[in-house]
Amino acid sequence: MKPGFILTLKLFVVAVLFAVIFNATEWHDSxxxxxxxxxxxxxxxxxxIGHWNGPTVQFLSDESGQRLTIKQNSDGQSTTxxxxxxxxxxxxNLDLYLFALSSFMFVIFALVINTRWWWLLRANELGVGxxxxxxxxxxxFFFNNIIPGATGGDVIKAIYIARRCQGEPVxxxxxxxxxxxxxxxxxxFVGSLASTLTVTRFPQLSYSIWMAAIGIAGxxxxxxxxxxxxxVRFERGIGYLPKKIAKVIRDLxxxxxxxRTQLKGIGLWILFSPVIYSVVFVSFFIMDRAxxxxxxxxxxxxxxxxxxxxxxxxxxxxxxxxxxxxxGGLIGKFGxxxxxxxxxxxxxxxxxxxxxSILYRSQVALWSxxxxxxxxxxxxxxxxxxxxxxxxxxxxxxxxxxxxx
Numbered sequence: 001m002k003p004g005f006i007l008t009l010k011l012f013v014v015a016v017l018f019a020v021i022f023n024a025t026e027w028h029d030s031x032x033x034x035x036x037x038x039x040x041x042x043x044x045x046x047x048x049i050g051h052w053n054g055p056t057v058q059f060l061s062d063e064s065g066q067r068l069t070i071k072q073n074s075d076g077q078s079t080t081x082x083x084x085x086x087x088x089x090x091x092x093n094l095d096l097y098l099f100a101l102s103s104f105m106f107v108i109f110a111l112v113i114n115t116r117w118w119w120l121l122r123a124n125e126l127g128v129g130x131x132x133x134x135x136x137x138x139x140x141f142f143f144n145n146i147i148p149g150a151t152g153g154d155v156i157k158a159i160y161i162a163r164r165c166q167g168e169p170v171x172x173x174x175x176x177x178x179x180x181x182x183x184x185x186x187x188x189f190v191g192s193l194a195s196t197l198t199v200t201r202f203p204q205l206s207y208s209i210w211m212a213a214i215g216i217a218g219x220x221x222x223x224x225x226x227x228x229x230x231x232v233r234f235e236r237g238i239g240y241l242p243k244k245i246a247k248v249i250r251d252l253x254x255x256x257x258x259x260r261t262q263l264k265g266i267g268l269w270i271l272f273s274p275v276i277y278s279v280v281f282v283s284f285f286i287m288d289r290a291x292x293x294x295x296x297x298x299x300x301x302x303x304x305x306x307x308x309x310x311x312x313x314x315x316x317x318x319x320x321x322x323x324x325x326x327x328g329g330l331i332g333k334f335g336x337x338x339x340x341x342x343x344x345x346x347x348x349x350x351x352x353x354x355x356x357s358i359l360y361r362s363q364v365a366l367w368s369x370x371x372x373x374x375x376x377x378x379x380x381x382x383x384x385x386x387x388x389x390x391x392x393x394x395x396x397x398x399x400x401x402x403x404x405x
Contacts, residue, residue, distance in 0.1 A: 010315045017321035021328060025087050026351040031059055031070065032082040032344055040082070040344050051093050052085045053292040059083075084348040090291045090355045098290035103363050105283040110141065110367070112276050116182065116269055120175040123262045126165050135374045136160050141364070142371030145318045153371075154180060160378065174258050177251075182266060184309065185220055186273030188213045191305030193274060197298050201337050209306070223253055224260055280304065287359050293352040295334055303330045318361065327357035 029048045032040045049058040049067070059068045070081055085093075111134065118133035140157035147153060158176040165172035192213040195206040221228055229235070238246045259266060269276075284300045287293075307326045311319030328350045335349025336342070 014316045014321045017325050021321070021324050021354060024328065024347070024350055025354050026084055026347060027086050027088070029059070029086045029089055030084045031068070032084065034082055034342065043344075048083070048085055048089055052083060052089055053093070057083055082342060082344060082348070084344070084351075087351055087355060090352065091359075093292065094359075095290040098286050099359070099363075102283045102286040102290065103367070105279055105286065106363055107367060109276070109280040109283065110137070112279065113137075113183070117175065117179045119265065119269075120179055120182075120259070120262075121161075121172070123265065124168075124171050124175060124258060126168060126172055126175070128161070128164065132164075135378075136164075138368070138371035139374050139378065140371065142368040142375060145365055145368055147314075147317060171258060174254075178259050178266075181220070181223075182269055184216065186270050186277065187305040187309055188216050189270055190274050190277050191302060191309075194298060194301030194305070198302055198334075202333070205302075209302070224263060277305075284356065284360065287356055287363075291352065291355055291359065293331065293335070293349075293356060295331060295338065299331075299334045299338075303327070303334065306330065318364075320361075323361070324354050324357045328353040331356060 028045045030043055030045045033042045035041050044061050044063060046059050046061040049060055051057070055071065057070045059070060060066075061068065070083065114134045114137035115130070117137060118128065118130055121128045121133055136157050139160060140153035142153065143156040144153035147155060154176050158173050161172040161176065162169040191209050195209040199206040222232065222234055238249055241249070278301075281300045281304050282297065284304055285297045288295050288300070307323055307330070310326060311323040313319070313322060315322060331353025332346045332350030335352065336346035339345040339349070
């Protein structure tokens with residue numbers, strides 16, 4: 001396929017995703033009267049005045065112009081009325097202190113994940129310092145917002161580390177690929193464990209996660225086990241695949257080869273991944289509370305791994321569109337289940353899911369500016385080094401010319 005056609009197809013998919021998200025999101029504040037069965041009898045659009053999740057809510061009806069006072073119970077919903085804030089209202093009532101705490105926890109998570117990559121560099125004796133690895137990682141975060149896919153910044157990070165390790169560029173590039181594989185295995189491991197808590201509510205989702213986990217774990221085992229490769233005739237099987245796919249698999253296989261002596265350390269990183277990823281999942285739960293979404297902490301241990309894996313598909317920068325659709329759909333399902341099957345609850349919770357996704361992106365974009373600053377510093381250093389080398393070459397040439405004379 002031609003690159004132009006692929007780009008057009010990606011843009012079309014992103015446009016369709018955003019159209020679906022826009023249509024599925026509630027943009028206006030509303031209240032819905034419920035009967036004893038939880039079904040909506042009447043729905044009124046208007047404007048929520050002040051906070052929407054307090055003990056009482058002030059609502060100004062667009063239709064009648066009346067100002068209504070609605071009393072709520074402890075779980076944030078009245079017994080006869082469903083309050084559905086519009087998308088903007090959630091951000092108007094955002095708890096900034098909780099958002100700051102969530103942002104701080106995201107930074108802690110990023111530092112730990114960056115440390116994992118530094119460990120891979122150190123295991124291959126590449127001589128990259130801790131803070132140097134952190135700097136390149138933040139540069140990668142910055143470019144994640146520009147390059148298609150939520151992991152597109154890995155390409156830029158790979159370029160920087162290859163230039164840094166000029167004597168061993170292949171081993172440096174391999175560290176980025178293996179770090180991504182460990183991240184994928186860690187997310188699948190955490191998601192499969194957490195899905196056991198939701199199997200009664202969402203059996204099909206849990207079974208799908210377990211099947212995906214088994215498949216991905218099997219592929220990982222093929223990369224590290226010569227015995228298993230021989231049994232399934234791995235090399236022969238690759239020959240039947242399309243050339244581009246076969247090349248990707250062979251390159252990945254070669255990448256893992258460098259780290260087959262470090263399987264114990266890699267296994268420990270994966271084993272401790274529930275602890276590591278719990279930091280970012282708690283960060284999401286705090287954002288949930290900052291917006292007033294209302295999900296349980298364990299719900300995010302299932303939702304986040306699914307979103308993080310799938311939004312890595314290289315369609316739009318930072319996985320825009322995919323992340324919003326997934327967070328909206330999954331939080332809509334989980335939230336509606338928590339509300340006991342109230343008609344219309346899923347649409348309300350879907351809007352909250354999109355709000356969570358946007359808030360998370362604003363958090364990441366804010367901190368990624370640090371990577372933008374590091375990018376400018378690295379470019380300036382590179383230009384200075386190039387200038388120094390050029391001046392040294394000119395001086396050497398003049399010196400040689402003088403000796404000849």
